[in-house]
Amino acid sequence: MHPTRIIADLRVADLEAAKGFYTGFLGLSTEEFTLGWMARYTSPETGAHLQLVTRDATAPEDPVISVTTDDVDGAHAEAVELGYEIVHPLTTEPWGVRRFFVRAPDGTVINVVGHPGPGTGRS
Structure with a gap:
């Protein structure tokens, strides 16, 4: 596998309650997208990013990181x-990504995700 990006998936109880801390204090002020149960925030100055997740909408467990691959x-x-x-x-999810979760030997659950286009089985 050739990862193109790795993003931490931080479990939070409430996206709106957590948003202020991560966007204000940490400066991750750009909301790249939100699905209601998950949102990605990025620093416009540095590109640092983080995903906040309340509970994955379609999977039986929550991942610790998301790894994007072509x-x-x-x-x-x-x-x-x-x-x-x-x-x-x-699975090709309703929001347009193709992904699966794999468990690392240490027990960590990883979301391996591809976006529509070449190499993802979709175009």
């Missing part, structure tokens, strides 16, 4: 071949 189908095939536990199956 070939999510290939990454899934590699994870299966290596015998890693797939926590959430390879």
